Amino acid sequence: MDPFLNEEQVEIQKAARKFALGEFPQVAEQLDREETYPFDLLKKAASLGFIGAWIPEEYGGPGLGFLEASLITEEFWRVDPGCSSILSACFGGQMILYYGTEEQKKKYLSPIPAGEKIMGSAITEPNAGSDVAGIRTRATVDGDHFVINGTKMFITNATIADYFVVLCQTDPEAEKRHARFSVLIVEADRPGLTRRKIHNKLGIRASDTGELVFEDVRVPKENLVGERGRGFYQFMDFFDRTRVNVASQAVGLAQGALDRAIAYSKQREVFGSSLASFQVTQFKLAEMATRIEASRALVRQAAWKLDRGEVDTKLIAMAKWFSGETAVRVVDEALQIHGGYGFIGEYDISRLYRDAKIVEIYEGTKEIEKIIIGRRLLKD
Numbered sequence: 315m316d317p318f319l320n321e322e323q324v325e326i327q328k329a330a331r332k333f334a335l336g337e338f339p340q341v342a343e344q345l346d347r348e349e350t351y352p353f354d355l356l357k358k359a360a361s362l363g364f365i366g367a368w369i370p371e372e373y374g375g376p377g378l379g380f381l382e383a384s385l386i387t388e389e390f391w392r393v394d395p396g397c398s399s400i401l402s403a404c405f406g407g408q409m410i411l412y413y414g415t416e417e418q419k420k421k422y423l424s425p426i427p428a429g430e431k432i433m434g435s436a437i438t439e440p441n442a443g444s445d446v447a448g449i450r451t452r453a454t455v456d457g458d459h460f461v462i463n464g465t466k467m468f469i470t471n472a473t474i475a476d477y478f479v480v481l482c483q484t485d486p487e488a489e490k491r492h493a494r495f496s497v498l499i500v501e502a503d504r505p506g507l508t509r510r511k512i513h514n515k516l517g518i519r520a521s522d523t524g525e526l527v528f529e530d531v532r533v534p535k536e537n538l539v540g541e542r543g544r545g546f547y548q549f550m551d552f553f554d555r556t557r558v559n560v561a562s563q564a565v566g567l568a569q570g571a572l573d574r575a576i577a578y579s580k581q582r583e584v585f586g587s588s589l590a591s592f593q594v595t596q597f598k599l600a601e602m603a604t605r606i607e608a609s610r611a612l613v614r615q616a617a618w619k620l621d622r623g624e625v626d627t628k629l630i631a632m633a634k635w636f637s638g639e640t641a642v643r644v645v646d647e648a649l650q651i652h653g654g655y656g657f658i659g660e661y662d663i664s665r666l667y668r669d670a671k672i673v674e675i676y677e678g679t680k681e682i683e684k685i686i687i688g689r690r691l692l693k694d
């Protein structure tokens with residue numbers, strides 16, 4: 315029994331696992347090979363309330379907490395990270411939930427849980443990722459519109475989303491560097507917006523990733539989310555919530571790698587005995603399992619606090635960094651246990667190995683997470 319979870323949460327966890335095990339294994343390899351987004355899976359998962367689990371009931375969602383959403387993410391990623399990209403259909407929604415107007419919430423959040431619309435969140439640019447305040451996309455005012463020019467890079471759901479929350483420079487003359495930005499909602503069909511899919515990613519290849527080019531894209535002023543000049547701060551707050559989700563992805567992936575390593579080590583015969591019977595293997599499994607439990611405890615604690623209104627930035631950064639590193643280490647050891655069969659792609663573990671690296675990169679690299687932890691330690 316997991317001391318962090320009540321009965322309802324255990325049921326949600328079981329339901330998510332059942333869904334992922336029932337739907338992902340038969341399509342995962344093909345989606346990865348063909349780099350195809352699983353729209354059918356999105357619809358099915360939406361019908362069961364798995365998409366945007368944290369979206370309140372008044373906006374069409376199940377109104378669950380961060381902990382429940384984290385459990386769904388973990389169980390999906392445990393089975394297959396690529397198929398789990400359907401959970402990102404709501405990426406950016408929290409910006410609208412926390413900072414949007416009532417009309418924006420009704421218009422842009424409500425269609426997400428049913429899988430009717432997909433959204434994205436566009437911050438990164440070709441010359442600025444970790445240095446968020448270094449972005450150059452400009453939004454200038456023209457009457458009652460903003461006019462956007464610039465390029466966004468590596469955007470999840472770039473070519474399939476219906477709309478994006480976009481970080482733009484609106485006040486370049488502001489004295490404080492971080493006060494120069496605002497968040498705008500941009501619908502994908504606005505004239506002047508061009509989208510390009512990026513192919514041949516290392517992993518999570520069923521996830522859509524691409525580039526957005528804005529050439530005189532006009533959006534009405536009512537598409538401003540939150541306050542003008544507060545966009546940078548709004549996104550930092552946003553990441554505090556979404557990073558718990560990435561940490562849950564990492565825990566799920568690591569657990570999936572361990573599950574596969576245990577199964578393979580029992581079945582594989584070496585030197586006349588099962589691979590699992592050797593202490594070297596058991597030490598490996600023990601280390602993997604312990605790291606996963608430690609990561610999971612950090613993630614559960616961070617999510618539990620968020621559900622009580624406490625945004626513990628240092629703990630969230632710890633959870634994201636540590637679970638990301640755990641995922642990469644564990645999947646490496648799990649592939650090692652599979653030997654040559656792991657390397658040639660005979661088993662899922664090779665796909666998981668490629669998928670793992672992203673959790674140390676997006677939504678704050680591991681170095682950025684450590685910078686956050688270090689700064690907070692010195693400040694406290």
Ligand SMILES: Cc1cc2nc3c(=O)[nH]c(=O)nc-3n(C[C@H](O)[C@H](O)[C@H](O)COP(=O)(O)OP(=O)(O)OC[C@H]3O[C@@H](n4cnc5c(N)ncnc54)[C@H](O)[C@@H]3O)c2cc1C
Pocket residue numbers: 405434435436437438441442443444445467468469470471515523672675676677678679680681682
């Ligand atoms: C598959 C995928 C999906 C993504 N989805 C989205 C999305 O939906 N929306 C979005 O806006 N972005 C998205 N990203 C972008 C992602 O968030 C960035 O790639 C990430 O933040 C790192 O930025 P960068 O790639 O520009 O690397 P850089 O910032 O150039 O960093 C390169 C390296 O330098 C290190 N580094 C940077 N600064 C420092 C420092 N001060 N001290 C020490 N080391 C440092 C980094 O940790 C990293 O190791 C996605 C990326 C990928 C690959």
